[in-house]
Amino acid sequence: MSTPALDTKRSLIARAAAQPVDYRRIYVWELPVRAYHWINAVALTALLITGYLIGAPIRMFYASEAYQLYWFGWVRFIHFLAAFIYVFNFLARLYWGFVGNKYASWAAFFPLKRWQRREIVDVIKADVFEVKAHGPISTGHNALAGTIYFGTFLAFVFQTITGFALYSSMSNSWLPRMFTWIVPLMGGEFSVRFWHHLFLWFFVTFIIVHIYLAFYHDYIEGRGTVSSIIGGWKFDREKPHK
Numbered sequence: 062m063s064t065p066a067l068d069t070k071r072s073l074i075a076r077a078a079a080q081p082v083d084y085r086r087i088y089v090w091e092l093p094v095r096a097y098h099w100i101n102a103v104a105l106t107a108l109l110i111t112g113y114l115i116g117a118p119i120r121m122f123y124a125s126e127a128y129q130l131y132w133f134g135w136v137r138f139i140h141f142l143a144a145f146i147y148v149f150n151f152l153a154r155l156y157w158g159f160v161g162n163k164y165a166s167w168a169a170f171f172p173l174k175r176w177q178r179r180e181i182v183d184v185i186k187a188d189v190f191e192v193k194a195h196g197p198i199s200t201g202h203n204a205l206a207g208t209i210y211f212g213t214f215l216a217f218v219f220q221t222i223t224g225f226a227l228y229s230s231m232s233n234s235w236l237p238r239m240f241t242w243i244v245p246l247m248g249g250e251f252s253v254r255f256w257h258h259l260f261l262w263f264f265v266t267f268i269i270v271h272i273y274l275a276f277y278h279d280y281i282e283g284r285g286t287v288s289s290i291i292g293g294w295k296f297d298r299e300k301p302h303k
């Protein structure tokens with residue numbers, strides 16, 4: 062069956078096949094950025110699952126006496142272990158924003174230049190309205206992605222502060238103790254817990270949209286977006302498509 066959308070897609074594919082172009086390989090994501098990405102993805106997934114279970118424990122496990130089980134202890138232990146990995150991994154990425162290549166640099170996260178703000182509008186048109194199949198989208202993070210990652214980094218900081226504030230009443234270690242004053246500042250443990258829990262859903266939403274967009278941009282840009290976060294390389298057209 063043929064539809065107008067399918068016809069457009071077919072003609073795009075036929076046109077691309079009829080106009081071969083040269084591609085250049087570009088080393089975009091250095092090893093520390095890729096390592097940060099996947100350590101963060103694993104730690105964050107562990108935090109989301111264990112955090113959710115801490116907030117909504119599974120009751121069927123209570124069939125046995127509590128002293129016979131330690132499953133909730135393991136859930137909390139994994140949450141705290143993943144929390145430390147995630148925080149120190151994030152600190153390493155903050156540092157790499159100053160010493161890494163131009164794609165990893167902090168400059169890629171702030172749309173201070175006019176062309177970056179124009180690119181934000183372009184990418185929204187492509188992602189939300191699907192009206193722009195090909196455009197000169199940045200080789201590293203596009204301006205919209207960079208801005209959103211920065212917002213995510215701020216959420217990382219917030220979650221770290223509220224997490225360590227909650228942890229401060231359960232630990233004598235110097236790191237959590239540094240956050241004791243956050244609890245009264247935010248109106249008590251209940252309120253800190255509420256905000257720490259609410260941000261869980263921010264990360265769940267981010268991850269769903271992020272993975273979808275990584276694949277979608279791989280498809281519309283045709284420059285190896287998904288494989289780039291594994292191997293580091295992207296591709297640029299030598300001559301842009303007409």
Ligand code: HEM
Binds near residue numbers: 112113145223261264
């Ligand atoms: C993005 C990362 C994180 C997510 C999504 C997350 C999520 C959660 C959630 C949903 C809860 C349950 C709150 C409730 O409803 O009662 C929780 C509890 C907690 N989280 Fe996190 N968390 C994260 C990072 C951290 C970090 C960095 C720490 C720092 C140590 C931390 C420490 C804690 C503590 C101490 C609790 C309370 C545990 C308890 O009372 O048994 N979290 N977390």
Ligand code: HEM
Binds near residue numbers: 094289
């Ligand atoms: C828990 C899951 C994930 C989280 C929290 C996450 C988070 C992030 C963050 C924060 C960045 C910016 C990296 C930096 O500059 O340091 C990023 C980039 C990227 N991620 Fe993920 N990611 C996740 C899973 C995935 C998966 C499963 C894929 C692939 C299918 C993926 C593909 C990418 C790509 C391609 C980039 C570079 C995108 C660009 O060009 O702007 N991510 N991710």
